[in-house]
Amino acid sequence: MAKIVTFEDAIKFVESGQTIIISGAGEVLLPDRLLAELETKYIETGEPKGLNVVYNVIPGAQRKGTGIDRLAHEEMVKRIYAGSYYTLKVEKLNELINKNSIEAYLIPYGALFNMVRTTAAGQPGVLTPVGIDTFVDPRVGGHKLTARTKGEISSVMEIEGKEYIFYKSLEIDVALIRATTADENGNLSIEQEPSSLGLLHQAMAAKNRGGTVIAQVEQIAKRGSMHPKEVAVPSIFVDYIVVDSDQMNAQPYNPAWTGDIKIPVDRAGDTPFDYRKVIVRRAAMELSPGQLVNCGFGLSAEVPLIAMEEGISDDVTFNVEHGPVGGVPNTKSSFGMGVNMMAIMDSHTIFDFYNAGRLDATFLGSAEVNREGSVNVSFINGKYNLGGFIDIVHSTKKIVFCGSFTASGLDIKIEDGKLNIVQDGRHIKFVNALGHMTFNGKQALIKNQKVYYVTERAVFTLTDEGLTLIEIAPGISLENDVLNKMEFRPHVSESLKEMDNRLFIPDPLGLKEHSPWSE
Structure with missing residues (x-):
């Protein structure tokens, strides 16, 4: 029986x-009061220090100085295992990395969820083909983010002629988790939370090796x-409860996000007609009826809004790795949630079907692209942010990268059905050398994946000749x-053509009246 404590x-x-x-x-499942109290104790006493920290998805991204950033003190943290270090307003951990003040590993979300799962099961680790020949391949070593990061967490193994990465399970001493309600025995329910995000495995990973589980x-x-059926974490895996x-308060309960209600949705007006919308609309032209589709963070997350505007969203199943299946995924600060879903799955099971090749298409961002069509999204301007990207692109049949052609200071007008570049971006994105190889173009060709790179002024695809220009804006x-x-x-x-002129006028594209939607 769990004990209620201060x-x-x-x-x-x-x-x-x-x-x-x-x-x-x-803000979802964020035990921020626990982290705040832990930070205060460290500031006042210098304890605890030398902590090793694990988190599956970045906690506290919406408010500066909250969540995981509360632990970003040089001697408080020794080592971190994570898939993201910088997103929205989380930034302090990234500063410690750039100063070589901590040990840090950048791990794909899917692999990290399974490292926690295998820890919970008392297994030695997880074997996966995801990440071979990318920066997380231990032979490349890019998953170690600082010079002081020495320990090996993974190795390459060959089984029946195929290479896999073996990630070791972890040793968890304490789990700090959050739920909505605890009963007097310590059973936990998460009725006000939009997703479960591996919560049960996190508790089991600590408890099953003799550790401590504290639930806020x-x-x-x-x-x-x-x-x-409402119990998300049984009391047998919980030691202490804090209330x-x-x-x-920071993110109030929203019954639409938890699936408790269905709401009328018409968000076409959320996408103003500008060059960003040109990119998203051209990307949406790669949708087909019946597809199961993942959308990433940022610009690519707006593809479902275009599908709604075009009247085709009911014929596509959108999915986000945080949990929602079907419905309309949220964008921006509420990314990872959705409305009108048919189901909400746990993240580790979603990554299972991603890795198995169940996704028909994915729409993702791209920060750097090289001549081979390989992409970097994980290390830009000294900032590390990977998420589920490597898992998502591993086996997906069609991959559509969405992003502006250049970055920083880009000013583009759309006039008379044409693009007018008032001022180009200061940063070139199509480069000779990538900061990280997050996506390997050569491997995509071997796996016969269809790959497109959509910008406001040009569209590329991946061929045996490498990055190939196929469309240019009027x-x-x-x-x-x-x-x-x-x-x-x-x-x-040789068949270079202009991008569809419908992209450059405000009216809907009329996708529903054209193939394959009209068939």
Whole structure:
């Protein structure tokens, strides 16, 4: 039976040198009061220090100085295992990495979820083909983010002639997690949370090796009053409960996000007609009826809005790795949630079907692209942010990268159905050398994946000749506005054509009236 304690007493169970795992993605399942109390204790006493920290998805991304950033003190943290270090307003950990103050590993979300799962199961680790010949391949070593990061967490193994990465399971001493309700026995439910995000495995990973599980909740329910099907974490995996009745203040309960209600949705007006919409609309032209589609963070997350505008969203199933299946995924600060879903799955099971090749298409961002069609999204301007990208692209049949042609200071007008580049971006994105190889173009060709790179002024695809230019926007000079803004000269298709002129006028594209939607 779990014991209800004060926050002051709860954090006494976190000791120097331990490995702790923290639940949450953004504000979802974020035990922020526990982390705040832990930070205060460190500032006042210098303890605990030398912590090893694990988190599946970045906790506390929406508010500066909250969540995982509360632990970003040089001697408080020794080592971190994570898939993201910088997103939205989380930034302090990234600063420690750039100063070589901590050990840090950048791990694909899918692999990290399974590292926690295998820890919970008492297994030695997880074997996966995801990440071979990318920067996380241990032979490349890019997953170690600082010079002081020495330990090996993975190795390459060959089984029946195929290469796999073996990630070792972890040793978890304490799990700091959040739920909505705990009953008097310590059973936890998450009725106000949009996703579960591997919560049960996190608790099991600590408890099953003799560790401690501390759960922050909003309220206490009477013993025996919780329906068994509502229990997300049984009390056999919980040691201590702390109560924070204000834990939902930063992001209040939204019944649409949890699937408790269905709501009318018409968000076409959320996408103003500008060059960004040109990119998203051209990307949406790669949708087909019946597809199962993942959408990434940022610009690519707006593809479902275009599908709604075009009246084709009911014929596509959108999915985000955080949990939602079907419905309309959210964008921006509420990314990872959705409305009107048919189901909400746990993240580790979603990555299972991603890795198996179940996705028909994915729409993702791209920060750097080289002549071979390989892409970097994980290390840009000294910032590390990987997420589920490598898992998502591993086996997906069609991959559509969405992004502006250049970055920083880009100013483009759309006039009379043509692009007018008022000021180009200061940063070239089509480069000779990538900061990280997050996506391997050569491997995609071997796997017969269809790959497109959509920008506001040009569209490329991946062929045996490498990155191949297939479309150019009206009003754009091929030499001055495209080729001269790249560090290399791509292959130019003999059938190079103008991008569809419907993209450059405000009216809907009319996709529903054209093939394949009209068939």
